[in-house]
Amino acid sequence: MKKSTIYNSTAFAALTLAFASNVYAADPIKVGVVTPLSGSYAPIGKQVRWGAELAVKEINAAGGVNGRKFELLFEDEEANPPVAVQKSEKLLQQDKVDLLTGTVNSGSTLAVGQLAERNDRILVTTVSYAPSITGSQCNANVFRVNANAFMQSSALTNWLAKNVAGKRYFFIGPDYEMGRSTIGAFEDDIKRLGATDTGNSFPPLGAKDFSSYMGQIRAARPDVIMTATAGNDTVRLLTQLKEFGILSDKLTLAGAAGAVTQQNIAAMGGAAEGFLSAAGYSIDIDTPANKKFVAEFKKAFQSDPDLFGADTYGLFYLFKQAIEKAGGTDTEKLRAAMEDATWDTPQGKKKIRKGDHQAIVDMVVVKVKGNDFQTVGRVPGEEAVGPDNCKKF
């Protein structure tokens, strides 16, 4: 081949490459959101979706990430792990997403996390609070930006021990992995703090009638009832506690952060009045960032955000920061960029703990007042976060 041809073709190739990488720079950053959009967990998926959409809208309007815009791809996992894995695989292999998020129940998060690892991508959960996800079943490709059950429990129980006079506690939670581990965390913390465990009940998940537990509760004469129910189960439990006359001014209700949320608070009919929980987010957090977030959220979706929406919203700012730091979406670099990251969210600063990829979140203790949530206490993230139980990386 003539020298000039080689030079010409090399120049041509170089130009093409430069042109191509320029085009590449404008490529959207695809984020797959596999979340329950139908079925009994749909209300949570709805908040996740809204949080993601709002964040992406804001970030893209402000110029994107190094000139690249986020693109969201939604898939419905129906809170069913086999479906979640199938849809996630589609997002990973067909749609070639760069990042994955959205899973709600712990079974789905664990299975999809494993899939993400096998496909060399990162999954971040913004909802699942099973401790095992960043504990015994931790995974180098899985991150969590929301508070887990241990964190909720330690923050809440600490507050309760200081602020509630009565020391008799009763626990009730749905009989499945999540319910049992949450109640287990509550019980351990309460006993450590020197209060009395007067008993527990584990109705089946989705139980409609709690009347058979009323006798046991009454006999225990508790000062505080702690529950790990969620969604409709909480509505039923609390309305029936009211129905059976167990609720009173002397009884304190408390429980997991997912027990009373935007989705079910209106249905309680006052039965949830005074319900206490500890969460990584509350709508009345008094920072300019949160006020702006809530206003924008309301404007866009005609509904208040809850912790699921807020945590998902905050995630995208972590993505933005990490991608900018890593200079792209290469998984190795992203992981390094995310592992020690501190970033701003509506609820303040969050920091990812390197050892187990759990975000350290300042906790707020929230009380239900009418149809609203009111912050009554705060626990700094470092205090609440608990030990690093992850031994796999």
Next chain:
Amino acid sequence: MLQAKASRIDAKPLPKYAARLSVGERLVQALKPSHSDTRLLRWCGLAMLALAIIFPWLAGSFYMRLAIESLLLGAVALSVDILLGYTGLLSLGQAAYFGLAAYISSLMYLHVTQSFWLVALTVSVAVAVFSFILGAIAIRASGVYFALITFGAAEILSKIAHNTRAIGGSDGMIGIPVPRIPLLPGVAIDLHSNFAFYYAVLAGLVLIYLGTRRVLNTAFGSVLCAIRDNAERVPYLGYNPFWYKLLAYVMAAQVAAFGGLIYPLLRGFVAPNLFGFEVSTKAVVVSLVGGIGTLIGPLVGSVIITFLESVVGSYTERHLFVLGLIFVVFVMFLPDGLVGLMRRLSAVRRSANA
């Protein structure tokens, strides 16, 4: 040969008043194995096999793996057809064997061995024992009651899996490895390769389909058809329907178990949902859509519905509604399914040509 010629000579065009059969009668006709139609079916079967063989070259890795999953569902649907299309028993609990195979397979991979064949053998034996016992109990009832017993059994297994923390409880178990299947000394199928996985499962399913077809073409199959058509008369012919039904049930369980054996290798995990009503009913739905009594129908239906759901699911959250609608439409207007529809069309064409 002679028989075929005779039927062509004798065939007259259908008289007008007989041309429109009621939906029920069409279903009954579809269930009858008809010799004159098998040529078209055979061509269709070969065409689909050809499509299945070249599919990986057309599709990406996701669709290949989706196809594998649809084939596994197809195995369960095939087992439904063995029971419904050939023996007249509606089983609403084939997911029990799918799930059982999946869980046993997973437990063995996680705690006992990495040898594919050992796991396959264990699963096969376990499912055979379980289906023998459950079948012996369930077959004494018939019709609706049989359906309800199988449904109840699958529900109970689902609840046991859900409540037992030792096998993962409601979260299931993750971490099932992707093994290599040794075939001959030195030759192994590495399931890490999607191509190898796809062809291995396709080959396995084709073998199962052919095997099932072969078994059902024998006298055994004829007795099963007789039981389906008129169970009361069968003892008078000298056959004890109980043992035939039981054998068909055990056979069907093995076919469903094939799906469960492979699923954890594909997806890397198991969960109690695998025993669930959704899996059992989906197997029935796709069998109906494909065509009951044809054996190839359930496989066709499974592939079509799985891909349809994946596509529809990306566009709308109303995919449950769509699935329900498709199902209702087929139940009411196309009870013999797509394959049955093809059969009817070919019969019409045949009579028009004669």
Next chain:
Amino acid sequence: MEDLLTYLHLVVLPQMIDALVIGAALAIVALGLTMIFGLLDVINLAHGDLYMLGGYAAFTLIGWGAGYWGALVLVPLLVGAVGWGLEELGIRPLLPRADRAIVTLLLTFGVSLMLRDLAQVVWGTDTHSIAPPFGGMASFADVFVPTYRLFIFGVGFIAIVATWWLVYRTRVGAVLRATAVDPSMVASFGIPIRLVYGFTFMYGCGLAGLAGVLLSPIYAVFPTMGHDFLVMAFAVVIVGGMGSITGAVVAALLLSQVQGLASLWIPPVWAETLVYGLMLLVLVVRPSGLFNRIGEA
């Protein structure tokens, strides 16, 4: 001995009373289901979703100002009308088939999927609630029962008695029972069978709707609430005898007692599984259930 009596008094007795109330509600749902099967050979898998529609209809009607009592009267009629529509459009064309039990089961399953999704579209995914018309607790002998639950039991009782009276003491009931035995004979008397079928289906669905209104104040309203009663109702129908009214009532009360009492001694999730096991046992030992079908001796 003292302890045992106290235990029976303060633990077992309240449990039994609670289970009695649940059993009455369950009986209403199971009655509808069993009548539909008894007469039409149709296994209505959409029954739970009709119960759900009842709850939503009540929520909407009360939102429009009908009040609880208005809803209590109107909702069964509305849901019954939906049932009639379902029967006319979906079930009737399938009835002539020999395998109708299977095909209608599949059809109602498809309808159930559609109804559930429709509910989510129309009413959204949030949980709704209905305020109970009255609160308060009744107590006797140290046992406390919310007054509203006694009301539920009362309505259930009336519904059961009314159904029994309808089926066994009226001409309409005689026609129903006769149709269950021999439809063509009844038709040859000049009685329009399609009306009989339609009426039965409507009545059964109306009962489901009634249960929906009745239970919404204590169980809340959301798209998947149909699941609450469906499997239990089927267990009841199977154990009691498919198509038997007495069976549905007896089995409903019996199974709810079994589940309630078992929950005292084994984890409640296993109590649920126990009920399914019982269902399976009955199917194996005596598939036709404890009692005989409507019309059979």
